[in-house]
Amino acid sequence: MQGILGPISGYLSDLGPSVVLPVLITIFGLILGLRLGKSFRAGVTIGIGFIGINLVIGLLGGQVAPAATAMAQGLGVNLDIVDVGWPSSAAIAFGSSIGAMIIPLGLVVNVVLLVTGLTRTFDIDLWNYWHSALIGALVGAMTGSYLLGLLSAAVHLALILALGDLTAPIVQKYFQLPEISFPHGTSAPYGLLAIPMNWMFDRIPGLNRVDATPEAIQRRFGLFGESLMMGLVLGLLIGVFGYGFDDPAEDAKAILTLAISLAAAMFLLPRMVAILMEGLMPISEAARGFVQKRFPGRTFYIGLDSAVAVGQPSVIATSLLLVPVTLLIAVALAPAGNRVLPLVDLATIPFIVAVMVPIFRGNIVRSVIGGGLLIGAGLFIATWIAPTFTKVAVASGFALEDGQATISSLVDGANPLTGVFYAAARLGTPGVLVVAAVCLAAVLAVRQVMARRDRAAAAAAEEGAG
Structure with a gap:
């Protein structure tokens, strides 16, 4: 079975979400009763929207990574574990023995949970099943058991769907995305941890009175509170910290280019x-x-x-x-034990904070x-799993570059759930x-939480009607 499904998963991984999702969306729309053309x-x-988002994220990565490297060199730090980034992590996950089974496994898990009423989310983002495949591959490598790896991937899929359900009302209201949830392996676990953190922030004197939304910032700072101006200012600051002015002409050029690039982003x-969202709305209405x-x-x-949330200011x-x-x-x-240099995945921090915000x-x-x-706590997780992560990468056919003895990633190497499953393994x-x-x-x-929300909403609607 792995011999048949492995090449299929690898092919889907190579295609990426920009190609896979349009096909899935077209099929999904037909199932929902939309005409073929629509x-x-x-x-x-x-x-097209995903391609545009990825182009802008690529712009961020291409400009931020050199500044980050220069900043690390300027600080004289020697962090020997390289952050290879989510593209490499996804390729490693799909290239593993668990990755060969992850798409059919994910579909079965999702359908079973939908039929039994244990989830409300129908996850059409099959490409991002790689997060669960990586979990399964790490567990399998640590325990030596393929079945335990497969079980871990299935359980991780189920939990991510539940977290998508849990945060869906907040996500839908804030981002104005009706009937949408984010069962995304990168974002959902951080969203769960943000709930008690926000409760704590509400009770810290001073911090609980700080209004730092983009709207409040724009009211206070006018032109410099606008999103593109914030990008420009942040780009200048990151550039100055990263490049300095050792070579005034060249460094000034790099700093200004970074500033304009972040303003553009x-x-x-x-x-x-x-x-x-223009493409998503007909599907949402049909659903x-x-x-x-x-x-x-x-x-x-x-x-x-x-990704549909990363453009929010x-x-x-x-x-x-x-x-x-x-x-x-x-x-x-x-000095406390972190050995990971965040690099490639600095451009994907928007995905880490997408549900937290x-x-x-x-x-x-x-x-x-x-x-x-x-993220600070996650760096220790990424350091901890790095030897096994590297072992899985090599077994998946990932070629280490010269000087790369050990690798890890910020996404999903530093993810809280990665730490939980790795500790269990x-x-x-x-x-x-x-x-x-x-x-x-x-x-x-x-x-049970969703059922209580439904009862509260029904009672409120009934009271309003009365």
Whole structure:
């Protein structure tokens, strides 16, 4: 079976979401009753939106990574574990033995949970199943058991769907995305941890009165509070910290280029997301009608990549601020045991904070503090798993570059759930089974939370009607 499905998963990985999603969206639209032309146009438009988002994220990475490298060199830090980034992590995950099975496994898990009512999310973002494949591959490598790796991947998929359900109402309200959830392996776990952090921030004197939403910043700072101007200023600051002025002419050129690039990212990302949403709306409306007709009284969400949220001003502003913060944290934690140099995945910090930001109500100060704390803790996880991560990478056919003895990543190497599953795998079969049981209990708990929300909403509607 692996021999058949492995090449298929590898091919889908090579195609990427920009190609895979339009095909899936077209098929999904036809199932929902849309005409072929309308479904196909929606799928292609969504693909174009993803290409636009990835181009802007690529622009960020191409400009931020050199500044980050220069900053690390200027600080004289020697962090020997290289952050190879999510593209390499995804390729490693799909290239593993678990990756060969992850798409059919994910579909089975999703359908079973939908039929039994344990999730409301139908996750059409099949390409991002790689997050669960990576978890399974790490567990399999640590325990030596393919079945335990497969079980871990399945349980991780179920938990991510539950977290998508849990945060869906907040995500839908903040980003104005009806019937959408983010069962995204990068974003969802951080969103869960942001809930108690926000409760804590509400009770810290001074911090609980800071209004740092983009709207409040623009009111206070006028022109310099606009999103593109924030990008420009942040680019200048990152550039100055990174490059300095050892060579005034060349460094000034690099700093100004970085500043304009980040201003462009702040300006362009919302427009790329708007293109993606243009394609998504007909699908969302058709899905709503399909569910109301065939499953009266039930609510379903369409599970998507959190890329649809990265263009929101609070998300991108938080992410840009976290670039130098993450580097400084990595350096500060080196004496305590961190060995990971954040590099390639600095451009994907928007995905880490995408669900945190709405939970923090768009407050950039809270989002930076919360993001910094969690990323800082995650650097120890990324350091901890690096030997096994490298082992899985080599087994998957990943070629280490010269000088790369050990590799890891910020996405998903530093992810809290990666740490949980890896810790379980180190305890062997009992540890994996205990974590699996806890995760399934969490899925049931989320179902109860959603039921209570439904009852509260129904009571409020009835009271309003009365």
